[in-house]
Amino acid sequence: MSVSHSHVFLGHDQDRNERRTWAVIALTTVTMAAEIGAGTVFGSMALVADGWHMATHAGAMLITAVAYLLARRHLHDSRYSFGTGRLGDLAGFTSAVVLALVAAGIGWESVGRLLSPVSIHYREALVVAVLGLAVNLASAWLLREEHEDHGHHGHGHHHDHAHHHGTDNNLRAAYMHVLADALTSVLAIAALLAGWVWNWPWLDPLMGIVGMVVIGRWSWGLMKDSGAVLVGRLPPGEDLPEEIRDALEQDGDRVTDLHVWQVGPGHHAAAIAVETPCPQPPGHYKERLAHLHDLSHVTVEVEAAG
Numbered sequence: 001m002s003v004s005h006s007h008v009f010l011g012h013d014q015d016r017n018e019r020r021t022w023a024v025i026a027l028t029t030v031t032m033a034a035e036i037g038a039g040t041v042f043g044s045m046a047l048v049a050d051g052w053h054m055a056t057h058a059g060a061m062l063i064t065a066v067a068y069l070l071a072r073r074h075l076h077d078s079r080y081s082f083g084t085g086r087l088g089d090l091a092g093f094t095s096a097v098v099l100a101l102v103a104a105g106i107g108w109e110s111v112g113r114l115l116s117p118v119s120i121h122y123r124e125a126l127v128v129a130v131l132g133l134a135v136n137l138a139s140a141w142l143l144r145e146e147h148e149d150h151g152h153h154g155h156g157h158h159h160d161h162a163h164h165h166g167t168d169n170n171l172r173a174a175y176m177h178v179l180a181d182a183l184t185s186v187l188a189i190a191a192l193l194a195g196w197v198w199n200w201p202w203l204d205p206l207m208g209i210v211g212m213v214v215i216g217r218w219s220w221g222l223m224k225d226s227g228a229v230l231v232g233r234l235p236p237g238e239d240l241p242e243e244i245r246d247a248l249e250q251d252g253d254r255v256t257d258l259h260v261w262q263v264g265p266g267h268h269a270a271a272i273a274v275e276t277p278c279p280q281p282p283g284h285y286k287e288r289l290a291h292l293h294d295l296s297h298v299t300v301e302v303e304a305a306g
Contacts (some may be wrong), residue, residue, distance in 0.1 A: 007082060008075055008076075010071060017068065021068065025058050025061045028054055036048055071085070071087040083263055085262075089226045091173065099177060103216040106211055110208030112205075113204070114202060120201055130189065132185045140182060143175045169225060176222055183214060188207065191207040254275045254305075258271075269299075271299045272300050273303060276304065285300045
């Protein structure tokens with residue numbers, strides 16, 4: 001927090017997350033091509049349809065990957081006053097909207113099939129569902145977040161390492177797309193097996209409706225969290241404003257105005273007005289905040305009391 005400071009507020013694992021997202025896109029694209037090719041050669045519409053579904057999945061992953069790319073490319077662009085850290089939250093919000101549309105599409109198709117049942121080729125559909133589940137589990141493993149546990153704040157407050165690193169809503173969005181696909185595969189396998197054994201064709205679309213509800217809830221949670229970052233709302237339980245006041249309000253000093261907002265995963269900015277009977281240079285008050293590692297950018301206005 002010196003006079004000459006950086007505005008790089010990217011997530012701790014930005015490079016790793018970007019590499020793994022591109023790896024998932026490559027895996028998905030190869031699977032897509034294999035399914036469409038095999039389906040065309042062997043006359044399997046189920047394989048062809050799932051191949052095109054994989055294409056939409058790769059497209060959703062591209063939102064995540066491009067956000068990482070743009071955040072890195074414009075890292076030192078002065079037109080981004082508070083850096084490019086929140087591009088990931090914008091991408092996360094966009095992905096959440098796409099995920100909601102996917103859930104709505106699943107629900108629409110499922111209701112349609114309940115009202116107008118279609119014949120199901122169980123053996124072929126099971127092969128596709130198992131293949132899709134395997135690819136999605138591999139993708140989920142690649143996109144998992146890795147955090148260690150240790151504290152970083154002083155004066156009695158304890159936060160884990162994951163809190164300091166912050167939630168990467170961009171990676172979380174990609175992970176949720178993968179989990180949503182994995183969930184639909186698991187539900188499809190269960191419904192297809194039961195339908196095959198007991199001749200319950202209605203179970204497949206019913207599981208689709210269950211999937212719609214679960215994915216819709218995931219989407220709403222991601223939309224709320226990423227949207228909150230975009231509009232400068234701190235999450236419930238975030239105690240950084242209280243910690244700032246605790247650190248500054250001593251020896252007659254009083255915080256008269258305080259604004260705290262997130263500028264990237266694990267990075268926050270603050271604009272603070274301090275009223276004091278004995279004014280000191282702004283650097284004096286910034287030093288009092290040096291132990292708050294989530295605080296990456298601070299502006300202090302000092303006013304003489306009375």
